[in-house]
Amino acid sequence: SQQGEEDPQALSIQEGENATMNCSYKTSINNLQWYRQNSGRGLVHLILIRSNEREKHSGRLRVTLDTSKKSSSLLITASRAADTASYFCATAEVISSGSARQLTFGSGTQLTVLP
């Protein structure tokens, strides 16, 4: 089953606007990662945020993590048409041995940036 669930499922914005995607998850996590996937292609890692971090930036990306609400958000500022893609959150769940399970992906947000 999918651990992370993204919201919204689809988002359409104009170039230059900001895009915000949310991810909710159910279990304790070690870290949360965001990936991007262009249509029919493999996934590209965007950013990783650890469970003890609250916010992280990378270029035009800003990720927040609220472990009390089991949620994360990805903000893309000043969007470009080239940002059009599917965005997935992926969680590394903590298991009893203290290590982490493999990544569990959500079903993604399809972002369309109109020129």
Place this chain on the structure above:
Amino acid sequence: DTGVSQDPRHKITKRGQNVTFRCDPISEHNRLYWYRQTLGQGPEFLTYFQNEAQLEKSRLLSDRFSAERPKGSFSTLEIQRTEQGDSAMYLCASSLGVPPYNEQFFGPGTRLTVL
């Protein structure tokens, strides 16, 4: 191009046939993962290797599926007696370092269509 390659990129087969996919990870990466992705969904974990050892298998990996990484380098995923429900994109990823604080580098995927 992430440096992870997969072959073939597309495979069309008839129900009941066997298929084999290959993944070549980034050469210094010790971990290799297989995922399956169906349309509109995020990737679902199938199995992973640390060097040549297969350390975890998902319940999705039925007896018809087998994966190998004989020398800790490339990996193969074989599906025997394919079914229409096996139609999906099969993604391979590799990573280096101590998980889970590591990003995964994905290949372009092999799209399987079972007729």
